[in-house]
Amino acid sequence: MIKPTSQIKKFKPIRKLGWLWLLTPSLILMGGFFVTPLLWLVRVSLYDRPGSASKGGSRFYDPDTLTFKQYGELWSDSFYGQVFLATVIQALVITLVVMMLAYPCAVIIHRMGARLKSGALLLVMLPKLTNLLVLTYGLLVLFSNSGVINQTLLNLKIIKEPLPMFANLFAVVATETVIIAPYPILILVSLFEGLDPALEQAARGMGANPFRSFYETTFKLTLPGALTGAFITFIWALGAYIGPIVMGNPDNYTVAVQVYTETFDNNNWPLGAALATSNVLLVVALFVTLDLLQRSIKKAARRREASV
Amino acid sequence: MQAVRLEAVSKMYGETVAVKDLSLEVAEGEFLFLLGPSGSGKTTVLRMIGGYEQPSSGKIEIGGQDVTQLPVHQRNIGMVFQSYALFPHMTVAQNVAFGLKMRHIAKSEIKQRVAEALELVELDGLGQRYPNQLSGGQQQRVALARAIVYRPALLLLDEPLANLDRRLRDTMRIELKQLQRRLGLTTIMVTHDQEESLSMADRVALLYRGSLEQSGSSAEIYNQPATPFVAAFIGEMNVFRGQISQLAGTEYIVQADNFKFRVAADHAARIGDDITVCLRAERLVLGQAALESDTGWNTFKATVEFVSYLGASTLYLLRLESGATLKALQTNLVGQTLYSPGQSLMVGWPVASAICFLND
Numbered sequence: 138m139i140k141p142t143s144q145i146k147k148f149k150p151i152r153k154l155g156w157l158w159l160l161t162p163s164l165i166l167m168g169g170f171f172v173t174p175l176l177w178l179v180r181v182s183l184y185d186r187p188g189s190a191s192k193g194g195s196r197f198y199d200p201d202t203l204t205f206k207q208y209g210e211l212w213s214d215s216f217y218g219q220v221f222l223a224t225v226i227q228a229l230v231i232t233l234v235v236m237m238l239a240y241p242c243a244v245i246i247h248r249m250g251a252r253l254k255s256g257a258l259l260l261v262m263l264p265k266l267t268n269l270l271v272l273t274y275g276l277l278v279l280f281s282n283s284g285v286i287n288q289t290l291l292n293l294k295i296i297k298e299p300l301p302m303f304a305n306l307f308a309v310v311a312t313e314t315v316i317i318a319p320y321p322i323l324i325l326v327s328l329f330e331g332l333d334p335a336l337e338q339a340a341r342g343m344g345a346n347p348f349r350s351f352y353e354t355t356f357k358l359t360l361p362g363a364l365t366g367a368f369i370t371f372i373w374a375l376g377a378y379i380g381p382i383v384m385g386n387p388d389n390y391t392v393a394v395q396v397y398t399e400t401f402d403n404n405n406w407p408l409g410a411a412l413a414t415s416n417v418l419l420v421v422a423l424f425v426t427l428d429l430l431q432r433s434i435k436k437a438a439r440r441r442e443a444s445v
Numbered sequence: 446m447q448a449v450r451l452e453a454v455s456k457m458y459g460e461t462v463a464v465k466d467l468s469l470e471v472a473e474g475e476f477l478f479l480l481g482p483s484g485s486g487k488t489t490v491l492r493m494i495g496g497y498e499q500p501s502s503g504k505i506e507i508g509g510q511d512v513t514q515l516p517v518h519q520r521n522i523g524m525v526f527q528s529y530a531l532f533p534h535m536t537v538a539q540n541v542a543f544g545l546k547m548r549h550i551a552k553s554e555i556k557q558r559v560a561e562a563l564e565l566v567e568l569d570g571l572g573q574r575y576p577n578q579l580s581g582g583q584q585q586r587v588a589l590a591r592a593i594v595y596r597p598a599l600l601l602l603d604e605p606l607a608n609l610d611r612r613l614r615d616t617m618r619i620e621l622k623q624l625q626r627r628l629g630l631t632t633i634m635v636t637h638d639q640e641e642s643l644s645m646a647d648r649v650a651l652l653y654r655g656s657l658e659q660s661g662s663s664a665e666i667y668n669q670p671a672t673p674f675v676a677a678f679i680g681e682m683n684v685f686r687g688q689i690s691q692l693a694g695t696e697y698i699v700q701a702d703n704f705k706f707r708v709a710a711d712h713a714a715r716i717g718d719d720i721t722v723c724l725r726a727e728r729l730v731l732g733q734a735a736l737e738s739d740t741g742w743n744t745f746k747a748t749v750e751f752v753s754y755l756g757a758s759t760l761y762l763l764r765l766e767s768g769a770t771l772k773a774l775q776t777n778l779v780g781q782t783l784y785s786p787g788q789s790l791m792v793g794w795p796v797a798s799a800i801c802f803l804n805d
Contacts, residue, residue, distance in 0.1 A: 339530035343547055
């Protein structure tokens with residue numbers, strides 16, 4: 138058994154807060170390039186768009202108007218509510234597909250021999266080594282009506298009409314899956330690698346069939362980690378932009394796409410900023426909810442086990 | 446009927462032979478040890494009996510039933526792993542209950558049998574703890590309780606005491622042996638510790654390079670080793686290779702590299718035959734006693750090269766005048782003379798105490 142506590146103790150003599158200065162670079166980075174723009178974003182969302190009479194001269198917002206008007210518009214116009222709802226539903230679908238793919242994939246990779254495993258992990262990482270736009274347009278070439286798959290099937294006379302694999306939910310989910318899946322796969326593989334292989338063998342020795350052995354040990358022990366992976370996937374999918382805009386139709390447009398439309402196409406920075414801020418708030422709210430949910434699941438699992 | 450029977454079992458990993466044509470039988474209620482150096486195939490044999498590895502050829506029977514093709518979970522075995530493999534997300538009681546749960550036993554009976562098993566390994570009252578809240582010795586007991594609670598046909602132990610400290614290991618040896626005897630459970634234990642196997646086993650099967658070298662009781666293995674490897678593997682042994690230079694009645698004269706000595710002529714040999722002579726370090730007698738003995742002894746003058754004081758005994762490295770070296774182990778009795786490096790003394794041993802192997 139690994140006992141990390143004994144190693145941690147060794148470092149205790151160092152003065153308690155001495156290591157805090159190590160955080161400085163990341164604090165500067167986060168403060169300068171994440172927190173500041175975010176605050177600026179929130180600020181822009183609290184003004185009206187600059188009219189022709191605007192005295193402030195800002196091309197982003199009218200500094201004379203401090204107002205919740207943008208949020209009011211988001212709230213009153215049901216269109217935005219639908220965009221939010223569609224985004225969340227689409228993100229749930231993506232998460233489900235990604236996890237259903239990632240979990241078995243990680244199990245298979247984990248059980249491979251050392252050489253095959255490193256090859257498989259490289260394969261998983263491959264999409265991440267490609268430019269996101271190149272990757273997406275590659276999928277476009279693959280999936281569109283005049284794309285490789287449809288043309289091949291048409292030429293082979295297997296199908297008469299092109300399969301609807303483009304400008305729909307399928308295309309968006311497939312694209313986002315390719316983009317996101319490597320992360321949960323890597324998380325899961327490292328989780329599996331951390332388990333003692335004798336655990337599953339012990340379960341089998343005590344009379345559990347292979348499936349039950351896997352479920353009772355590996356699955357249950359990796360469930361919290363898998364939920365974390367699913368959660369990261371969900372957050373990622375909530376911010377989906379490139380998949381919907383390249384591979385989707387307007388029905389698949391997410392909040393991220395709408396932010397772009399309002400800001401650059403309609404030149405309404407405050408409304409775009411309000412949309413973006415709302416999206417951030419939604420993610421935070423979901424983060425908190427899911428975290429609480431995960432904790433209660435863990436507790437319930439413990440209680441269920443304890444009642445044996 | 447034998448509890449376990451291995452018939453010409455072999456295991457290949459690609460080109461590598463892990464186990465070669467092994468046949469072995471374990472009697473009902475017997476405590477068998479698979480002993481051997483690392484790489485001898487002992488763990489592979491255990492894992493094949495458990496069903497964790499498929500033999501490349503041969504047949505395995507448990508309780509008279511051919512289980513060669515039977516998956517692990519249908520073999521009704523109890524297995525204790527070197528790492529214990531306790532389920533970290535379950536309490537001690539849940540760990541022990543697991544095998545019973547898989548056998549669909551009623552909840553009330555599970556509860557009772559778990560309590561009994563924990564009492565058997567002296568862990569009563571710790572059922573609600575999690576494995577990481579237990580000491581190494583306690584974890585070991587949980588692993589044992591978990592493996593015996595559903596009364597398996599066969600208990601398999603893979604170096605279960607290897608991760609315990611010396612003192613605890615000695616205690617657990619006795620407890621394990623007593624428990625095994627009380628339950629009458631057929632048990633196969635893998636170890637590389639010769640002392641452990643001699644002290645606990647009903648029978649020891651010594652493996653070397655995937656083959657069975659010898660199987661027998663501890664005393665048989667110790668006193669009548671079948672091969673030079675068995676002889677040298679257990680205990681402190683002096684091994685000499687030489688040739689028979691003279692036949693003298695009931696004795697042979699052996700010419701080793703740089704000295705001559707006598708051995709009992711209990712093999713049909715001719716002059717010039719190659720012979721391996723094994724002489725246990727504790728059979729050597731030091732000092733005057735070596736001279737006072739009768740004519741059936743080899744006696745030499747020697748100098749002490751090195752002394753290793755072991756508490757209950759002392760190990761001496763001696764150099765003979767001819768240059769040959771000998772290991773001698775002396776029990777530290779009351780008033781025992783202790784020699785120091787550089788000291789000269791007489792060393793001797795009864796001619797009949799050497800174990801001889803004629804080389805093919």
